[in-house]
Amino acid sequence: MIGVSRIIVALDSERGDKLSLWLNLVDSLCGRVAGFKFGLPFLLQYGLDGLRASRLLCDNMFIADLKLADIAPIMVNTVSLISDYIDAIIAHGFTGFRGGLDRLKEYLDSISVKLIVVASMSHPGSMDVIDPSLDRIMDVILKVNPWGLVAPATRPEIISMLRSRGLKYKILSPGIGVQGAKPGDGLRSGADYEIIGRFITRAPNPIEVVDSINLEHSMILEGKN
Ligand code: XMP
Numbered sequence: 001m002i003g004v005s006r007i008i009v010a011l012d013s014e015r016g017d018k019l020s021l022w023l024n025l026v027d028s029l030c031g032r033v034a035g036f037k038f039g040l041p042f043l044l045q046y047g048l049d050g051l052r053a054s055r056l057l058c059d060n061m062f063i064a065d066l067k068l069a070d071i072a073p074i075m076v077n078t079v080s081l082i083s084d085y086i087d088a089i090i091a092h093g094f095t096g097f098r099g100g101l102d103r104l105k106e107y108l109d110s111i112s113v114k115l116i117v118v119a120s121m122s123h124p125g126s127m128d129v130i131d132p133s134l135d136r137i138m139d140v141i142l143k144v145n146p147w148g149l150v151a152p153a154t155r156p157e158i159i160s161m162l163r164s165r166g167l168k169y170k171i172l173s174p175g176i177g178v179q180g181a182k183p184g185d186g187l188r189s190g191a192d193y194e195i196i197g198r199f200i201t202r203a204p205n206p207i208e209v210v211d212s213i214n215l216e217h218s219m220i221l222e223g224k225n
Helices: 019-032 040-057 072-080 097-109 130-143 156-164 205-220
Strands: 005-010 033-039 059-067 086-092 114-118 148-150 170-173 193-196
Touching: 005 059, 005 205, 019 040, 019 156, 019 193, 033 040, 040 130, 059 072, 072 097, 086 097, 097 114, 114 130, 130 148, 130 156, 156 170, 193 205
Parallel strands: 005 033, 005 193, 033 059, 059 086, 086 114, 114 148, 148 170, 170 193
Antiparallel strands: none
C-alpha cells in the first residue's frame, strides 16, 4: 500500500518550452507527489502568471527555489512578491543569521510561509566551500529554526549525519537521477523528501516514473528495502 508521497518534483523549464507542457505535468502529477519546486528558469520564463496557473491546478506544497542569499530587506521584499502563490521558499544557509536569515524567518513566520535552508549542495563544488563550513552553517540553522533543510542525496553521509543529530527539521534531498544518486538514496539515509527534476520531467512517461519511485519509497519506509 502506498502512503503519502515523498517526491517533490523540480520544475526547471528550458528555453523555448511552452508553459502548457509544464502545466500538463503539474496537473497529471498533482495527486501523485508531495509537491513541486519551481526553479528560477520556470519563474523567469513564465513569471507569476505561470505560478498562478499552476496553483489553480494543484494545491500541493509549492516551493519557490530562489536560493536567496542577500541582506534581509531584499530577501523580504523578494518573497513578498511571490508569497501569495507558494508554501515555502529556499534560502542559503551561508548567508548567516544577523541581518540575513533572522529577519527573513520572522517575516516568513508572519505570513505562514515555510523556510527551507540549504545546508549542503548536490554538485561536487559544494565540497570546495560549503561542506567545509557545514558546522558553521548548522550553527546558523539552529538559530534560524527553519521548517526544512536541503542536503544532497549525492553525498548521503551528510544526510545521515544531520539526521543523527536528532534535529526536527524536514530534510529535502536533491541529486537523484541525472546527478547520479538513485531514487531512494535520500530516504534511506534519513531524508523526508526527495527533490527529483529531469529524471521525472524529461521522462517519456512521468506518471510511470513517479508511480515506481513512490513504490520504492513506500518499501523503504516500511523497512522492506
Ligand atoms: P534534477 O533535474 O537534477 O534537478 O533532478 C534537481 C533540482 O534540485 C535543485 N538542486 C538543489 N537545490 N540545493 C538546493 O537547494 C542543492 O544542493 C541542489 N541540488 C540541486 C536544482 O536547482 C534542480 O531544481
